[in-house]
Amino acid sequence: MFYDMTGRDHGGMQIPFTALVVPRPIGWISTVDGQGRVNLAPYSFYNAVSGSPPMVYFSTTGTYGDNPTKHSRRNAEETGEFVVNMVSAELAEQMNVTTTMVDYGVDEMKLAGLAPAPSRFVKPPRVARSPIALECKYWKTVEMPVEEGREAHRATVVFGRVVGIHVDDGIVKDGRIDTMAFKPVARLGYSEYTTTENVWKMRRPDDP
Numbered sequence: 001m002f003y004d005m006t007g008r009d010h011g012g013m014q015i016p017f018t019a020l021v022v023p024r025p026i027g028w029i030s031t032v033d034g035q036g037r038v039n040l041a042p043y044s045f046y047n048a049v050s051g052s053p054p055m056v057y058f059s060t061t062g063t064y065g066d067n068p069t070k071h072s073r074r075n076a077e078e079t080g081e082f083v084v085n086m087v088s089a090e091l092a093e094q095m096n097v098t099t100t101m102v103d104y105g106v107d108e109m110k111l112a113g114l115a116p117a118p119s120r121f122v123k124p125p126r127v128a129r130s131p132i133a134l135e136c137k138y139w140k141t142v143e144m145p146v147e148e149g150r151e152a153h154r155a156t157v158v159f160g161r162v163v164g165i166h167v168d169d170g171i172v173k174d175g176r177i178d179t180m181a182f183k184p185v186a187r188l189g190y191s192e193y194t195t196t197e198n199v200w201k202m203r204r205p206d207d208p
C-alpha cells in the first residue's frame, strides 16, 4: 500500500498519518489570558527540539469555532508564557476532559477537577499533580504551509524556551528520573494511547 500525500484523492481511505508517527508525547499546555484566566489543553504535536537552550514546541491545528486560533496559542502569544505539564498514567482521564472545546476564558483545569500550583518564573499555574512541569517563555510562532481548499486545517507551531522545571521528588531515584515511577502517557493513532510499561538500556557503539 502506498499513499500519494500530494493529492487528496485516496480512494475513500482515511489516511492515518497521525497513526504512523507514534507514540507521540503529550504536552499539556497551561496558559493564562490577559485577565489571568487559566487555560489547559493537551497537544500531541509537541516535543523538545533543542537541549541548549532547552526549547519545546506545540502545534495547533485547525481553527476553533469562530476563532482564528486555539486558546493555548493565543494566550502564549499574548502573554509570552506557557507551561508544559507531564501527563502521567493516573492523569489520563483528566487530560482527556481538558480537550473539551469550551468558550474562551473557561478554566479547563477547574473543569477537570485539577488543583493548580504556582509557577516560579511565569504566570500560568502548573497542574499540581503533574510530576513534571516545564515553565516556558514564548519565543516565536511559525505558520505551516496551507493546503489549497483546506485553509481551516492550517497548523501553527508555537516555540518556547524552558526557563524552569518542576520535578516531583517521588520520581527521582539515585539522582535520575525514574520513568516507571510516573508512566508518561503518549498518543497513538485514532483514540488510542499508551503508557511506558518497560524500560531498558542500550549503550551506543562508540560509548567509552
Ligand SMILES: Cc1cc2nc3c(=O)[nH]c(=O)nc-3n(C[C@H](O)[C@H](O)[C@H](O)COP(=O)(O)O)c2cc1C
Residues within 6 Å of the ligand: 026, 039, 040, 041, 042, 043, 044, 045, 046, 059, 060, 061, 062, 064, 069, 070, 071, 072, 073, 095, 096, 098, 099, 100, 101, 102, 187
Ligand atoms: C491527546 C490529545 C492530543 C491533542 N493534540 C493536539 C495537537 O497537537 N494540536 C491541536 O491543535 N489539537 C490537539 N488536540 C485537541 C486540543 O486539545 C483541543 O482542540 C483543545 O480544545 C484546544 O484547547 P485550547 O483552545 O484551549 O488550546 C489534542 C487532543 C487530545 C485529546
